[in-house]
Amino acid sequence: xxxxxxxxxxxxxxxxxxxxxxxxxxxxxxxxxxxxxxxxxxxxxxxxxxxxxxxxxxxxxxxxxxxxxxxxxxxxxxxxxxxxxxxxxxxxxxxxxxxxxxxxxxxxxxxx
Amino acid sequence: xxxxxxxxxxxxxxxxxxxxxxxxxxxxxxxxxxxxxxxxxxxxxxxxxxxxxxxxxxxxxxxxxxxxxxxxxxxxxxxxxxxxxxxxxxxxxxxxxxxxxxxxxxxxxxxxxxx
Numbered sequence: 692x693x694x695x696x697x698x699x700x701x702x703x704x705x706x707x708x709x710x711x712x713x714x715x716x717x718x719x720x721x722x723x724x725x726x727x728x729x730x731x732x733x734x735x736x737x738x739x740x741x742x743x744x745x746x747x748x749x750x751x752x753x754x755x756x757x758x759x760x761x762x763x764x765x766x767x768x769x770x771x772x773x774x775x776x777x778x779x780x781x782x783x784x785x786x787x788x789x790x791x792x793x794x795x796x797x798x799x800x801x802x803x
Numbered sequence: 804x805x806x807x808x809x810x811x812x813x814x815x816x817x818x819x820x821x822x823x824x825x826x827x828x829x830x831x832x833x834x835x836x837x838x839x840x841x842x843x844x845x846x847x848x849x850x851x852x853x854x855x856x857x858x859x860x861x862x863x864x865x866x867x868x869x870x871x872x873x874x875x876x877x878x879x880x881x882x883x884x885x886x887x888x889x890x891x892x893x894x895x896x897x898x899x900x901x902x903x904x905x906x907x908x909x910x911x912x913x914x915x916x917x918x
Contacts, residue, residue: 727909734893734911736805780846784905790836790859791895791907793846 693718695794697781703800704771712766712797714781722783724757724764725791729778771801806830807910809894815916821882824913828875828896835877836907837869841890852877853900889917
């Protein structure tokens with residue numbers, strides 16, 4: 692079935708460092724891909740999305756490109772801030788788009 | 804703020820009890836989804852309702868049930884609660900029944916603790 696794999700955390704970076712969180716997926720159809728973020732003690736927020744191959748989603752300095760050839764959707768940010776400390780979930784829509792399938796989440800801590 | 808509201812924020816109850824979690828979708832959204840987030844299982848899809856009808860089912864236990872009302876709010880009922888049901892329960896909503904461009908927006912969650 693459809694699934695998402697993402698790099699294990701926790702990831703600890705210094706402020707202004709470059710961030711990459713790897714995400715790969717397995718899907719039988721043409722899913723939409725998402726990154727959701729969960730700040731401490733809060734719910735899930737949609738960070739960015741891409742609905743077809745080669746689409747680039749971007750928001751708040753974060754970017755991810757839908758790579759069908761490598762079945763990947765890696766999250767990147769050029770310069771992280773302390774306020775980016777959170778858990779990041781890569782996700783895709785199921786084959787019939789009726790549910791979101793989440794990866795296990797990657798915890799990011801940014802230290803001053 | 805996603806526009807999805809969930810009540811209560813926290814719920815503490817005992818094993819064997821029954822609880823009801825409530826969700827109000829974003830204005831205009833027809834679909835409601837329920838998810839469970841636990842330490843061992845991660846984020847798991849439970850069930851989807853679209854315009855009052857059940858549309859998709861995931862890893863939902865038989866002790867759990869849900870419904871969507873004519874005003875489109877939804878309730879998740881959990882009965883015969885066990886310690887392992889302690890988790891964060893999220894509701895999400897989307898405009899349509901689920902299409903390639905549909906996006907799910909999540910509420911803040913209800914944290915259930917079963918003692």
